[in-house]
Amino acid sequence: MIPVLINGNGPYDFILDTGVGPMIITDPDILDPLDFNALKKIEISGLGTDTVEAYVSQSVSAQIGRAEISNIPTVVLKNDLFNLSRYLGQKIYGIIGFSFFNSFVVDIRYSQSRLIIYGDEAKIKFRGERVPLEIYNQRPYVLAEVAVSDSVKVTAKFLIDTGASHALSMETWDNGSFPMPEKRISANLGMSLSGRIKGNVGRITSLNFGGYVFKDIVAGFPNYKTIIAKIAGSKRNGNLGAELLRRFDLQFDYANSGVYLKLNSYAKKPFNYDRVGAVLYLDQEKFKRYLIAEVDDDSPADRAGLLSGDEVLSINFIGIVNYSLDQLTEMFKSGRQKLIVFEIARDGKVIFRFVSPENRI
Structure with a gap:
């Protein structure tokens, strides 16, 4: 922001x-x-x-x-x-x-x-590896090599998408859906301009982007029939989001069709995925009430009895106003919590639910 x-x-x-x-x-x-x-x-x-x-x-x-x-x-x-x-x-x-x-x-x-912004007259020291960009329909695209499994490896075209929170989205390949890993779960893949994106989440073996190789990456696979009409003109295969891009310091040079990549201190952090299965949001009027937007089917949150619309009052007996959404997201992904205690309000009653996070992919 x-x-x-x-x-x-x-x-x-x-x-x-x-x-x-x-x-x-x-x-x-x-x-x-x-x-x-x-x-x-x-x-x-x-x-x-x-x-x-x-x-x-x-x-x-x-x-x-x-x-x-x-x-x-x-x-x-x-x-x-x-x-x-x-x-x-x-x-x-x-x-x-x-x-x-x-x-x-x-x-x-x-x-x-x-964020550093350079005008036309500025002397710029570019750092790291230069990767060619294709600017199409006002958006930047790059080529990267992706191995969905040990036996499936392809070079694909990706949109660079700093506004997407995921690491990698695999949308289409050879006029069909992208091959998915055997171990995957149904999931909400986030919000778009016209609603929630449904699909699957799994881990791919590796991604080679600009000569830098990342392994065991969490990737989303949107429902092909839903998205094909939206992406057909770009001929892209997927997009690279902020969870991957934040591992670099980036310099975008649209005028010369390039982006420079320099690994930073986040580069070796593992790619974690939500271990709870509940999406929280803040009430937009006061930004003090945390509510549950959605609960994934057969997730730890689902099995513990959390429901969409529940208001979260505390987590682990600490008032919810003491947490930021970023802190809660990290808690749900980190694997450090063996048990998370939710205090919730539902239908005028206060109840407790006990969630045991698990590695879902």
């Missing part, structure tokens, strides 16, 4: 996302009162199942630090359909992508939680 001035006002927290073309504003209240009837109406789609009504503006400017861009093509959602704020735990006003990356050299240093 980065602070952005919109038309000189703000700052507002935006997601920095290579996976989007035009800037997307999810809360139209940050703009001067809009006459939606005067804007061009469009329908857009993500990897979910439905299309979303939105409007296009060409009169928005954005400033990040001292870097400013004017007249950015902007999609304005009349209603916030992403619900990013509830899943990230703080108010999010939009997503900024291609216009920003195409105007500057962008240096993302995950290891320092730092």
Whole structure:
């Protein structure tokens, strides 16, 4: 997340996302009162199942630090359909992508939680391995070698998607679904512009990206029939998300069709996956109430009796307001907890549920 001035006002927290073309504003209240009837109406789609009504503006400017861009093509959602704020735990006003990356050299240093922006006149010291980028339809693509198993190894085309929380999404291969590992589970793979993405999760043997090899990576496999119409034009096979990308410090150089990769201190961390099976979100009005959005079938959370809609009051006898969503996500993935005690409110009653996390893949 980065602070952005919109038309000189703000700052507002935006997601920095290579996976989007035009800037997307999810809360139209940050703009001067809009006459939606005067804007061009469009329908857009993500990897979910439905299309979303939105409007296009060409009169928005954005400033990040001292870097400013004017007249950015902007999609304005009349209603916030992403619900990013509830899943990230703080108010999010939009997503900024291609216009920003195409105007500057962008240096993302995950290891320092730092963003450096270079203008045309800046002297830039590029670091690490250069990987060629193909910029297609305002999005960056790379080639990487992936081994789904010891016997299935292919070179595939991936979207670089800094806005996706997963490590790897394997979408299509040879006009069909990507071969999946034998051990896998049905899962929600996250949110897209038009809803939740359903599919499977498993581990692949290895991924070679820019000469760097990662093993035993958690990969999502979206339902092919749901997504094929959304990705057909790009001819991509999948995408690389932040759980993989954060293991590098990255320098994006769209003007010269390249990205530079330098391993950082996160490089050797294992790829963990949720061991509980419950998705939590924050109430958007006050950001103080934690609720359960979904529970995976036959997961530890399901077997313990947690239900969608339960309000979580405490975890391990510590009040829920003392946790951030990031801390809870790490707890559910880490494997350090043998038992997690949920205190929940349901139908006016307070009850306890005991969840035994397990390695699900």
